[in-house]
Amino acid sequence: xxxxxxxxxxxxxxxxxxxxxxxxxxxxxxxxxxxxxxxxxxxxxxxxxxxxxxxxxxxxxxxxxxxxxxxxxxxxxxxxxxxxxxxxxxxxxxxxxxxxxxxxxxxxxxxxxxxxxxxxxxxxxxxxxxxxxxxxxxxxxxxxxxxxxxxxxxxxxxxxxx
Amino acid sequence: xxxxxxxxxxxxxxxxxxxxxxxxxxxxxxxxxxxxxxxxxxxxxxxxxxxxxxxxxxxxxxxxxxxxxxxxxxxxxxxxxxxxxxxxxxxxxxxxxxxxxxxxxxxxxxxxxxxxxxxxxxxxxxxxxxxxxxxxxxxxxxxxxxxxxxxxxxxxxxxxxxxxxxxxxxxxxxxxxxxxx
Numbered sequence: 001x002x003x004x005x006x007x008x009x010x011x012x013x014x015x016x017x018x019x020x021x022x023x024x025x026x027x028x029x030x031x032x033x034x035x036x037x038x039x040x041x042x043x044x045x046x047x048x049x050x051x052x053x054x055x056x057x058x059x060x061x062x063x064x065x066x067x068x069x070x071x072x073x074x075x076x077x078x079x080x081x082x083x084x085x086x087x088x089x090x091x092x093x094x095x096x097x098x099x100x101x102x103x104x105x106x107x108x109x110x111x112x113x114x115x116x117x118x119x120x121x122x123x124x125x126x127x128x129x130x131x132x133x134x135x136x137x138x139x140x141x142x143x144x145x146x147x148x149x150x151x152x153x154x155x156x157x158x159x160x161x162x
Numbered sequence: 163x164x165x166x167x168x169x170x171x172x173x174x175x176x177x178x179x180x181x182x183x184x185x186x187x188x189x190x191x192x193x194x195x196x197x198x199x200x201x202x203x204x205x206x207x208x209x210x211x212x213x214x215x216x217x218x219x220x221x222x223x224x225x226x227x228x229x230x231x232x233x234x235x236x237x238x239x240x241x242x243x244x245x246x247x248x249x250x251x252x253x254x255x256x257x258x259x260x261x262x263x264x265x266x267x268x269x270x271x272x273x274x275x276x277x278x279x280x281x282x283x284x285x286x287x288x289x290x291x292x293x294x295x296x297x298x299x300x301x302x303x304x305x306x307x308x309x310x311x312x313x314x315x316x317x318x319x320x321x322x323x324x325x326x327x328x329x330x331x332x333x334x335x336x337x338x339x340x341x342x343x
Binding site for chain 2: 004044060061064070071082083084
């Protein structure tokens with residue numbers, strides 16, 4: 001068992017190794033026997049769990065209760081908007097309903113990246129060749145096989161090569 | 163007669179039943195505000211998020227399919243709104259509201275504990291967004307890793323990876339935990 005696997009098991013099953021599935025339990029004990037840092041991690045994780053339990057338990061505080069009441073009152077006073085009356089599409093998973101709620105920036109970044117790559121590829125990969133060749137029988141554009149030139153600028157020639 | 167389930171209420175909301183919608187808002191408003199406040203670090207933004215989330219529920223209700231629990235879907239809406247939210251106000255966890263002088267004998271211990279809790283809240287607030295969402299859903303809302311995965315639209319192992327990274331960051335930030343040998 002690696003340290004990484006051990007950490008994943010801690011997250012999946014908690015810091016009480018006796019509650020882990022049997023094979024994982026045995027391998028974890030072997031790891032802790034040969035690697036004291038794993039045993040230290042276990043103790044630290046148990047303490048962190050206790051800290052979570054203390055700091056993050058107890059449910060909403062008075063400020064949340066008051067804010068919740070304000071939200072309910074505000075929504076009750078609002079004229080509710082028109083509902084999306086399009087018929088449900090039964091074969092689509094309902095998570096698609098929340099599609100517009102997904103974080104927008106990764107999609108935008110991916111699109112921008114693809115557009116930039118397409119632009120670079122257009123500039124570098126396909127060389128239309130000289131006009132006179134295009135007019136004659138060599139009308140097919142030349143394809144530059146070495147794609148690395150798009151990304152990597154060739155370095156300066158070695159001094160010895162000059 | 164028992165309380166109507168979330169799914170029954172949603173069926174009525176889909177028919178434009180404002181009373182059912184109000185019951186849902188009463189049921190989930192505090193949880194939505196509390197989760198958003200923990201995520202964003204201030205109550206005013208959290209109220210905006212909760213209100214927006216409910217309006218989205220209302221609009222989408224006729225198209226909603228009960229393939230997952232309403233609560234899971236609703237958490238997903240709140241978390242996604244938080245992820246998209248540009249923080250407009252400074253992080254100010256409620257726990258910063260002040261340390262009132264306390265004459266009780268264990269006041270010092272409580273003060274120290276309050277200090278530790280605030281440090282943890284700050285450390286969680288500084289986590290990358292998806293790690294923060296995973297930590298809050300799992301350790302504060304008490305969702306299982308599987309349900310957190312549903313909310314975050316991730317695999318269970320993806321959530322475990324988020325939690326592993328978050329715990330590493332928290333350990334590095336907070337140092338040895340109290341009570342650790």
